[in-house]
Amino acid sequence: MRHIGHLNKRFIPLALGSALLIAGCSSTPEKVAQSTQENRPPIKKQMETQVTPEHKLLEAKKVWQQRRDKLSRDTLLLDATALYLDQDDILLAQQVLLELKQDGIEPRLHDRFALLLAEAYINNDNADPVKLHALLEGLSTSTAKQAEIQTRLFAKQGMWADAANSVLNTTQSEKDKVDQAWSWIKQLDDQALLKADKQFPALRPFIALRNLTKQYAESAAQLRQGIRQFQLSYPGHMLATYLPEDIEKAKQISAPALKEVAVLLPLSGRLASxxxxxxxxxxxxxxxxxxxxxxxxxxxxxxxxxTVGKSPEALIEALGEAKFMVGPLLKETVEDLVPLLPTGVNMLALNRVEEEIASSSVQVNSPLKGASKAVVSELETTALTEVRYFALAPEDEAEQLAQFIFEKGLRAPIVVASQSSLYTRMHDAFKDRWYQLHRQRGTKAHVTTVTFNDSASLREGITQALDVAQSNQRINQIEYMVNEDVYNMPRSRRDIDAIVGFASPQDTELLNPIIEASLNPYDGKQVPVYATSRSMDYDSGKNQWRDLQNVRFIDMPWMMPSHQWPRLAEETKAVWPTRTTMQNRLFAFGVDAYNLLPQLGILTVLPYLEFHGLTGDLRLSEKGEVTRHLPQAVIRNERVQMLTE
Incomplete structure (x- = not known):
């Protein structure tokens, strides 16, 4: 038993009593005069209104002392274990199981023993999930109880497809099975969905339903028709009877009547461009x-x-009869306008606000979240104000890098950040996400931080972080002691497995050569360098790409080579040939803001869906914020090359 988890030996009196009782069960009683079967006193059943684990333990002791019936005794001890688990006395349950293990479990009770053992240790942080799985998979027959415990174990490990498949074999109602399995299916990415489709045939209807909603997400009429056809294609299946709640809501969505859209932007002054x-x-x-x-x-x-030179009240008045608005662009203007929005006016703000303001702007009486019978417009309603936030947030990119590096198995990055406010925010967002990921996995986070404000402090910080300065110092000490030159190269730290840069394009051009010069080429170890779009400037020419050799970065699909909008790119280049990198990104921002408007309803109801825009793959969070997932690229041979990993 001790191979499954560390057992706490500090027993409370009741636990000690239980242990002594079991010990009494397993000891050999003193010899007594043998009696015939007819003269054996009957075992009195407990007539208590509520049977306790202690009752079962006493019965087990009597059975053993009177009949030496190991099967009956072990059955009663397992009954006691189950009762302990029902009342959350996990330590006592574990103790009974430990005693049973040491005494030897009756073979016919092995399956039940294994089930209770897995249940007793499923929430133990020191228990090995692989060994718990092995316990359950080694059972001679499959049971609903086994499926229930496996479901909990899979969900605890984040094995969503396995959990969804397992819950279908439990005794839950069909509606509960649908709700639970669907909640996990929605968390799978495209690759995991393909794998689950091959591995678990029982999940194929759920996967087909999710793929259907993705296929018809941009057409409310086609989505409704597709759902009806789906139900006809699976007659008798639980999904045909109990559609998930969010799918029922999606059926009610109709195309919004976007008659007039007011767009609030700074069109004069310093932010005119x-x-x-x-x-x-x-x-x-x-x-x-x-x-x-x-x-x-x-x-x-x-x-x-x-918006320039206008008070919040003047901007609200300028809306006129418009029920939809895009903007404003500046954070402070958004914060001023949100509390003043008239009832029925829906806003797609082009920035984000503080969390408390955002939470108060998403109405709890939204028909997209509640009522199920009336056909609801995606956004428009005369009694509701909805606010969604779409921003080119640099923090999102930093968090995405942290997620990607973590999933690649890298664990000891150096984060190099400029001391400007923008890159400090990105650095903080990266570290927050990095520590969060490690807490979820139960591992210790390691990260080395280098901050700088000029090229000298950048070079000094890198060499110190890589331990190159200390290595040079050790070489000098050896030369002094032996009084001759030591032909050796300074060695860099070997635990570092990634370098993340949050700096301007100009500083990043300096950063990469410093890193290459600081790494010992004879170590034979490649340390990847990662950056975000904020470190890329496509106006600098080929010299920039030469200095950024092997740097991996994320950026908008619109800025990447071989994207899906070549005609639009040619037209914009012809009309605005001198536009800067940032202006090109803002252009893509405007395209997506317009195209998002009719999609906000379905993205609200089915947040696992993505809108593939120029600025990234866009989703809508529970806080009403549009989040972006960006593709990756690498600089090789002075060219940008897309990455698919």
């Missing part, structure tokens, strides 16, 4: 829709409002 780039993106998306839409009357009227 920023606002104009976003506006150009929105207009480009509008004209693209115009060229493909048969019914042009269904297109919204776009009305642009300059």
């Amino acid at each position: 920023t606002g104009e780039a976003v506006k150009d993106g929105m207009m480009s998306a509008y004209y693209q829709q115009l060229s493909t839409q048969q019914d042009t009357d269904s297109l919204p009227a776009l009305r642009f409002i300059d």
Whole structure:
């Protein structure tokens, strides 16, 4: 038993009494005069209104003393264990099981013993999940209790497909099975879905339903028709009878009536070029829709409002009768407007606000979250104000890098960050996510931080973090002691497995050569360097790519080579040939802001769905924030090459 988990030996009196009782069961009683079967006194059954584990232990002792019936005794001891588990006396349950193990379990009770053992240790942090799984898989027959424990164990480990498959074999109601399995299916990425489809045939209807919602996400009518067809294709299946709650809500969504959209941007003053780039993106998306839409009357009227020099009250008044608004762009303006929004006006803000403001702006009486019978427009309602937040948040990129590096199995990164406010925020976001991932996995986080404000402090910080300065010092000490030159190269730390840079494009061009010069080429170890889009400037020419050789980074799909919008890229290049990297990103931001409007309803109801935009794969979080997942690339031979890992 001790191979499964560390057993606490500090028994409370009741536990000690239980242990002594079991010991009494297993000891050989003193010889007494043999009696015939007829003269053997009957075992009195407990007539208590509530049977306790102690009752079972006493019965086990009597059975052993009177009949030496090991099967009956062990059955009663397992009954006691089950009762201890029912009342959450885990330590006492573990003690009974330990005594049984040491005394030898009756073979016919092995399956039940293994089930109770797994249940007793499932929440023990020191228990080995692999050995618990082995216990359950070694049973001679499959039972609903086995499926229940396996489901809990799989869910605890984050093995969502296994948990979903296992819950279908429990005794839960069909509706509960659907709700639980669907909640786990929604957490699988595309690769995990493909694997689950091959591995677990019972999950194929759930996977088909999720793929269907993804296929028809952009058309409310096609989505409803697809769901109806799905139910006809699986007659008698639990999903045909009990659709998940969010799918029922998705069926009710209809296309929003976007008659007029007010767009609030800074179109004058120092931020005029920023606002104009976003506006150009929105207009480009509008004209693209115009060229493909048969019914042009269904297109919204776009009305642009300059936010510069206007009070929040004046901006609200400028909305007029518009029920949909995009913007504003500045965080402080968003914070000022959210509390003043008239009832029924829906906002897609182009920035984020503090969490307490965001939480108060998503109404709890949203029909997308509640009622199920009336057909609900995606956004428009006369009695509701909805606010969603879409921002090019640098923190999102930092968190994505932390997630990616962690999933690759890298555990000892150096984080190099400029001391400016932007890169400090990114550094903090990376570390917060890094520590969170380690807490979830139960491992210790290691990270080395280097901050700098100029090239000298950058070089000094890198060499110290890599232990190169200490290595040089040791070489000098040896030369002094032996009074001759030591032909050796300084060695860098060998535990470092990644370097993450949060710095401007100019500083990153300096960072990479310093790192290469500081790493000992004879170590034979490649330490990857990672960066974000904030370290990339596509206007600097080939010299930049030469200095960034082998740097891996994430950026918008729109900025990557071989993206899916070549015609749009050619048109924008012809119209705006001198646009900067940042202006190109803001243009993509505007395109996605316009195209997101009709998708916000379905993304709210089915948050596992993604909208594939120019700025990334977009999802909507529970806080109403649009989050972006960006593709990866690497600089090789002075060119940007896409990565698929």
